[in-house]
Amino acid sequence: MNRKEFLGLTGGTIIIAGATYYGFSDKSNFVRADIGSDSQVKTQLTADEQHILYLSSLAPSGHNTQPWLIKYIEPLHWIICNDKRKWLPAVDPMQRETILSIGAFIQNLEYAAHNRGYRCEFSLMANTNQDEKVMDVKLIRSGNLFRYNSTSILQRRTVRSNILSEGLKADDVHLLIDNEPDYVHFIQRTAKAYHYLNEQTIEANRIQSYRNAAQKELANWIRFSNTDAETYRDGLTTGSMEIEGISGWIVRNFYGKSNVMGKSFRDQNIHQVEKQVASSGGWFLLTSKDASVASLIETGRRMQRLFLKVRDKNIAIHPMT
Structure with missing residues (x-):
């Protein structure tokens, strides 16, 4: 049984059998607001x-x-x-x-x-x-x-799902590159490189998801409950991972680090990446002059400038490394 099926099946059972308990449990996502x-x-x-x-x-x-x-x-x-x-x-x-x-x-x-x-x-x-x-x-x-x-x-956020596959307008691409063609490159859906980047991103995530050290590290930074989210004020919450509604309630109340190490959680992550890259309107590829601290800091600044421009244009963005 994969993670999606688990959430769907147990959700109905808990709604019927645990209505009273639900009133006293972790009901809503802890979010940035x-x-x-x-x-x-x-x-x-x-x-x-x-x-x-x-x-x-x-x-x-x-x-x-x-x-x-x-x-x-x-x-x-x-x-x-x-x-x-x-x-x-x-x-x-x-x-x-x-x-x-x-x-x-x-x-x-x-x-x-x-x-x-x-x-x-x-x-x-x-x-x-x-x-x-x-x-x-x-x-x-x-x-x-x-x-x-x-x-x-x-308002900046990472969008993980429901991304449209429409191509970006030329004016929007020009705005996001913002006269930095040496460091910001746009790869359209029709380009051969687009499909190569999709394939390699999926493969990289597959390898990482099945590296136990990487998966354990991820588990340590997931804040499953709202109590942990409010206590630590960092890491990945169910809200930031876009696990909402009944599914979010189940994860906040019944999931823990051990679930992250399971096969279904790993496979679901890979499946999510497959959907994300397949539905994207293109890739923005950010590069740096070299690997020096100064260049990496400037690349991080360039990345953030890009992230902050997209909201006004109603463009969703999801970083992949």
Whole structure:
């Protein structure tokens, strides 16, 4: 029995037999909107600093580990650090994707600072992907800056299902490439490379899903219950994985790490990837100048700029690595 069949069959049984229990159980998904920028934790940060760092923290990262750490130096002066506790050694042994994620965080930070009327002075500190101190940043008040609309940061999301297979409009492709043809490449559905990327992405996910170390690492970052989601404020929730309704309720109340290691969970993940790549309107391929820390950070920033543009155009996007 695969995961989809399990959810469908047990759902009906529990609705009938467990109606009373349902009233006292974990009924709704814990989602990003449940987490506001207000914090009950006492801090020396100003309201502007808290707001900027809150928006920065909404950047994407592998398994939503949020591998950044802020070292406070003085007001409007911080060091962005690489949090080793959030590394993914099984799937990212050289911390390449960690640095990409920190780059996305830095892009959010700059946009959020602009939103509050500051400009940023960045100074790279890291020489390797493993260095703790990555970037020194100073925020300087400037009333002449364009006030970035932070709504796009709040609304950014990864779309996992119901993706249309329509081709993108030429104007939209041009906007998303944004004069960066050396680093952002669009592969249309009709291109031979499109089918090659589909095949290799499916195969890569198949290999990773059946690597026990990688699957165990994934299991450690899934927050099955709302209690865990609210406690840790990171990882993958049922909401972020788009497991909604009765299926979501079953997973939140009855699933655990052991289920992730099972064959049905692994196969369902591969099946989901197959559907995603088959229904896409094309690929955006992002490349970097080289593998240096500076280039990876800039690529992460470029990736985040792309992510933040698509919502206004009603374009769904799902990153694959």
